Amino acid sequence: MTTSAGSAAQTDAEGAAIRARGLTKRFGQLVAVDHVDLEVPAKHVYGFLGPNGSGKSTTIRMLCGLLMPSDGEIEVLGLKIPAQADALRPHIGYMTQKFSLFEDLTVRENLEFLAAIQGVPKAGTRARIDDLIEQYHFGDLQQQLAGTMSGGQKQRLALACAVIHEPQLLFLDEPTSAVDPESRRDFWEKLFELADIGTTLLVSTHLMDEAERCHRLAILDHGVLVADGTPDELAGKLEGRTFVVESADPRRAQHALTDAPGVLGVAQVGNMLRVLIADDGGDPARRMDEALAHAGVKAGVAPAPPNLEDVFVAATHKGGRDRERAA
Amino acid sequence: MSWRRLWAIVVKELRQMRRDRITLAMILGIPVIQLVLFGYAINTNVRGLATGIADQANTAGSRALVMDMLATGVVAPVARVATPQELMAMIRDGRISVGIAVPPDFERRRIDGREVAQVLVDGSDTAVQGAAAQLAQVPIDSAVPDTRAPLTSTPPTGRISVVAFYNPQRSSALAIVPGLIGVILTMTMVLFTAIAIVRERERGNMELLIATPLTSTELMVGKVLPYVAIGLVQTSVVLALGMWLFDVPIRGGMIAVYLAAGLLILANLALGLLISTRAQSQFQAMQMMIFIFLPSILLSGFMFPFAGMPKVVQWVAEVLPLTHFLRLIRGVMLRGAGLWELWRDVLALAVFTLVMMALAIARFRKRLD
Numbered sequence: 001m002t003t004s005a006g007s008a009a010q011t012d013a014e015g016a017a018i019r020a021r022g023l024t025k026r027f028g029q030l031v032a033v034d035h036v037d038l039e040v041p042a043k044h045v046y047g048f049l050g051p052n053g054s055g056k057s058t059t060i061r062m063l064c065g066l067l068m069p070s071d072g073e074i075e076v077l078g079l080k081i082p083a084q085a086d087a088l089r090p091h092i093g094y095m096t097q098k099f100s101l102f103e104d105l106t107v108r109e110n111l112e113f114l115a116a117i118q119g120v121p122k123a124g125t126r127a128r129i130d131d132l133i134e135q136y137h138f139g140d141l142q143q144q145l146a147g148t149m150s151g152g153q154k155q156r157l158a159l160a161c162a163v164i165h166e167p168q169l170l171f172l173d174e175p176t177s178a179v180d181p182e183s184r185r186d187f188w189e190k191l192f193e194l195a196d197i198g199t200t201l202l203v204s205t206h207l208m209d210e211a212e213r214c215h216r217l218a219i220l221d222h223g224v225l226v227a228d229g230t231p232d233e234l235a236g237k238l239e240g241r242t243f244v245v246e247s248a249d250p251r252r253a254q255h256a257l258t259d260a261p262g263v264l265g266v267a268q269v270g271n272m273l274r275v276l277i278a279d280d281g282g283d284p285a286r287r288m289d290e291a292l293a294h295a296g297v298k299a300g301v302a303p304a305p306p307n308l309e310d311v312f313v314a315a316t317h318k319g320g321r322d323r324e325r326a327a
Numbered sequence: 328m329s330w331r332r333l334w335a336i337v338v339k340e341l342r343q344m345r346r347d348r349i350t351l352a353m354i355l356g357i358p359v360i361q362l363v364l365f366g367y368a369i370n371t372n373v374r375g376l377a378t379g380i381a382d383q384a385n386t387a388g389s390r391a392l393v394m395d396m397l398a399t400g401v402v403a404p405v406a407r408v409a410t411p412q413e414l415m416a417m418i419r420d421g422r423i424s425v426g427i428a429v430p431p432d433f434e435r436r437r438i439d440g441r442e443v444a445q446v447l448v449d450g451s452d453t454a455v456q457g458a459a460a461q462l463a464q465v466p467i468d469s470a471v472p473d474t475r476a477p478l479t480s481t482p483p484t485g486r487i488s489v490v491a492f493y494n495p496q497r498s499s500a501l502a503i504v505p506g507l508i509g510v511i512l513t514m515t516m517v518l519f520t521a522i523a524i525v526r527e528r529e530r531g532n533m534e535l536l537i538a539t540p541l542t543s544t545e546l547m548v549g550k551v552l553p554y555v556a557i558g559l560v561q562t563s564v565v566l567a568l569g570m571w572l573f574d575v576p577i578r579g580g581m582i583a584v585y586l587a588a589g590l591l592i593l594a595n596l597a598l599g600l601l602i603s604t605r606a607q608s609q610f611q612a613m614q615m616m617i618f619i620f621l622p623s624i625l626l627s628g629f630m631f632p633f634a635g636m637p638k639v640v641q642w643v644a645e646v647l648p649l650t651h652f653l654r655l656i657r658g659v660m661l662r663g664a665g666l667w668e669l670w671r672d673v674l675a676l677a678v679f680t681l682v683m684m685a686l687a688i689a690r691f692r693k694r695l696d
Contacts, residue, residue, distance in 0.1 A: 066693075089540045098534075101532070104346045117540070118539055
């Protein structure tokens, strides 16, 4: 685990919204979440990055008390979960991965229902709903059935419903998976507005550009938390290990490099290759030159600043090799 | 328990129901269709069976006997033939269901006290057989006043006529309409609630709901309440049509009828909820509902007499809400009984409701696993 001294101090001052130790969930033989330790600082946008099936949804469901952990301890907003899940519910909002509002109710009816269920004070309900309709741009769509709206509109409505009772903590499970890029940008604006007024947000995603926006993030792979920290911290660890390779024949260069010792990942980006190399001492650039020369490919190798995708490849690759060794 | 959350569920259910045309059509369509089907088409009271007559005696007495048989309305003459053999051939062809054969020595046999006539029946249909048996009941003495018979003599057992109390016209509609209220409520109420919770799970709404402060009791009770109203509407439709189309009497008072219906509605809704907490999909809920519905129809006494069933089957039937409701509603509507006289069945329905509701709430977990 990679919690730096600086962020730990900040966490202590602010208090953590979520703490989990050894969190594990087994479904029969399958270990969906494997001893995850987690600390989500309050008032942050915290990202869960991982491919499909990496245990993001299962972890979120355990954190809000919807699934019983097989093992481990959870504390959310100072409450023991799942024992005190009922006490937690009024303070959290949860936006499910699949649209879970009522498609045969209108925008306003959905908001009215959630306001009553979440116990928004009766006198303030009307004003709160009008407010949300304005904030989330539903002015003309109030009487529209939720099921007939576009993906982006549905997600906006789901968020409006999830925050109707102004929860301290908001769980969002892949909120933008069915949304076009522009709607996604608007959506993230809203998330940061919520963080500004003191809401803690836990957002799962498999999109790099979204993960990059988070204050902090954790990378999950096959149920194991393989890295966590701020995006910059995570990328900083890969300093000196990422390169771009320019070649007239990028396909052949890719072949030559994929099998070279220490190469963790080769991805083609246009006419260039982006290469990530393991940190095992030595001069990685020279090793790559040798591999390319051996294959008879002409190419130029230059160091490049690491990005989050490199972090992701490095983290998940390591996880894969550890598991192979264990098996 | 928060009344506001409970009410929010009720309002949501009603709003969704308003937009669900198939459910709306079922609410009114099922009672109307069933009532017309059972009231008009399905008639256990057989009339107008095609009948052939072979009166070989052709005396005043034999003609009077045949006339008496025809007067019952059970048979309608379609052919007159010379011999019983011709009648048998016609039954085999299916041209007639019943043949009445009077032998040439009719007068002689009547005096001797031997069988005077024969009714030939197409036994392949039990309903026809049962109806034709009535013909054998026609008293011969009334057909021809027999001056030689002593006034004090008791009539032979085969000549005792059947008197039906409470349903003197032997009208099927009269017996079926009260029961039909129960059958319709069993079908629709169990189905609606069985689907109610599963549907939320299938559509993904449940994950949202269980992450809120909503309690199991609020959700369950809120789901049930709108359907109580629907059930009472259906009861009214059947009652109104029953009175209008079939002159079904309500001898024991409207309030008692609605109270009995209300008890059955609650029992079925609670049962539906319990199914709902078990079923994984709407389809499964439907399958489970059939498991309840078929025994209810067959064993409750709606289709076949309760008294005729083996003891073990009767015990099973005692568990079904419809059995108790049938006793209640027939008592109230046809015999003019009050609910306090039928307290055993009232109690049975109430206990059934409470047990099912408690099981449903206990089984429903605010969790996904």
